[in-house]
Amino acid sequence: MKIIKKMRVAISIALSLMACSSGLFAAVNVVVYSPDKQVRMEVFNKQGTIFYTVTYKSQPVVNTSAMSVSIDQTALTNRATITGSTTYSINETYPWYGVHSKAVNHFNGAKIKLLHGETAFVLDVRVFNDAAAFSFTIPGDKGVIHVPDEATAFNIPAGSTIWYHDLNGHYEGVHTHKLIDSVKNGQWIAPPATIKLPDNAGYASITEADLKNYSGMALLANGQSQLILQLAHHHPISHPYELRYSKEDIDRVLKPAAISGTITTPWRVIMIGADLNAMVNCDAVHDLCPPPDKKYFPEGVNTSWVKPGRAVWQYLDGAADKSVAGMKEYSSLAAGLGFEHNILEGFWEKWSDDEIRDLVNYSQQKGVSIWVWMHSKDLRDSSIRHARFKRCHDLGIAGLKIDFFDNEAKETVDLYQAILTETAQLHLLVDFHGSNKPTGQSRTWPNELTREAVKGMESSKLEDRATHSTTLPFTRFLAGPAEYTPVHFGDRRKNTTWTNQIASAVILSAPLLTYAANPKNLLANPGADIIKNIPSTWDETIVLPSSAIGELAVFARRKGNTWFLAVMNGTQPRNIKIPLSFLSSPAKCTDIHDNPESSATLKTERSVAKPTDVLSLSLGVGGGYVARFNK
DSSP states (O other): OEEEEOOOOSEEEEEEEEEETTEEEEEEEEEEEOTTSOEEEEEEEETTEEEEEEEETTEEEEEEEEOOEEETTEETTSSEEEEEEEEEEEEEEEEOOSSOSEEEEEEEEEEEEEEETTEEEEEEEEEETTEEEEEEEEOOOTTOEEOEEEOOEEEOOTTOEEEEOOSTTTTOOOOEEEEGGGSOTTOEEOSOEEEEOGGGOOEEEEEEEOOOSSOOEEEEEOSSSEEEEEEGGGSOOOHHHHHHSOHHHHHHHTSOOOEESSEEOOEEEEEEESSHHHHHTOOHHHHTSOOOOTTTOTTGGGOTTOOOEEEEESSSSSOOOOSHHHHHHHHHHHHHHTOOEEEEOGGGGGSOHHHHHHHHHHHHHTTOEEEEEEEGGGGOSHHHHHHHHHHHHHHTOOEEEEEOOOOOOHHHHHHHHHHHHHHHHTTOEEEEOSOOOOOSTTTTOTTEEEEOOSOOTTOTTOOOHHHHHHHGGGTGGGSSOBOOOOOOOSGGGTTOOHHHHHHHHHHSOOSEEEOOSOHHHHHHSTTHHHHHHOOSSOSEEEEOTTOBTTTEEEEEEEETTEEEEEEEEOSSOEEEEEEOTTOSSOEEEEEEEEETTEEEEEEEEEEEEOTTOEEEEEEOTTOEEEEEEEO
């Protein structure tokens, strides 16, 4: 149900005159409240500069901060006036895949009219019950080129703790956490940046939404508790991009992007919640993106050819036969697990059309679809790109794993849009690897099932996987699903147990849930029965109160009438109690838990659980627990 009204939402405007050295500016305060009145964003003019604040339950989330958008090196938000505003509101729900099956898009908004000299432009503000967001629109004549830039500040309250990683690996980093006051000047931060506010005031996370026809953003600390928005031409070149691309490519992406006609910035988003459950369930990032084109997606995410599911993947666990026969075996093993997809790396390109078609037909008979890997550099030419996509479509290939973007310059963002448009036309699914952070565009393009943008199981040298995997659900995953490629029973699991690894498939979930482990090892594991039943999308997710970033992740997730409880522990042994009150009635419980004698084994148990029960767990370093509850 959708309600759009131009109406008097929770907004106030105050007018006064303020003297400045060069004349008079009308000081106008525009205040927008969330529908539940708990989140408040104020935009105001102070001596000709546009500032904003964000509060939650009257406590600061973003202290007074200067907005900064410029065109051709002219700062429009300096020496600017607010000349008026119009208000609007949306309250709708729509089908979704991932954290829950129904997304809520409910906000109060204001389009604030601004004037810099003779340049009129608009600041659009939307305030949700769990987020505040803003975007600038600068009108321009078609065909006329301008170069935008931004440097809006996010002034974080003193005493806040921030979790972040740098840009060295692009979006494949390991988070650290510090008090915001101690983050040094010049520190680069890859969004989303998650913040725990002081005095138990809640959490926030800063990122962007609906990135298109523009450069991606990162954040730069200034050493004074402020994070400054910076576009891609300011970012340091990531190690992956430097490794894979030429000096000419690097020189090109370091130039500011020029845009033709009207310029609309992506949404700058501050997710806000009282607890981690609110943060994980926040829909704001995809809410801020347009709904899908019904020409391609008549039922949105439920369109018949959009098929989320679990995937086997020959890459990280043992030397598989990379022949057609070997991949037929992988498809057969996938079918034995009940999985829907088989992802092939680049070796498929050596095969003939007849060989590919043979594998596709064999797999389809098993109920398994075939995905193939491509290098994004080979897709820059539109005619070559379309020919490759058309070939895959004609051969019956279901999805493309497209790799090695490694940069957020506008030309890379434009390539994403071209890929998504052309694959939608051909009914091809997409997994972006070596990718930028998600910005909610899977709402517009539901054929994008996931993006990597995470240091996942491919990173064999990550020693403290226990801390890493309990940090990600509350940092990187807040922007959207990540291709972590969970579950490995060998050395890559480092300081985590087998049970913890299986729990990661529940917690580090994605609509395309690609398993790292060889399917033979999945089938042979004592937890195989649980593994076979873990879905890739959920109807409901509850993050339970004992969860703590980098220390413990406790998730209850429902699919239909079946609940899963999954626990991943960090590096400190702990005893926890988990009420089973998320159950609505008694249920048959099948669980797997750690064997204290060996991290490379696990125990299984069957019982009956009641909503009034309280589960007691003793967890060692990197320990885990998974339970399935069936009515």
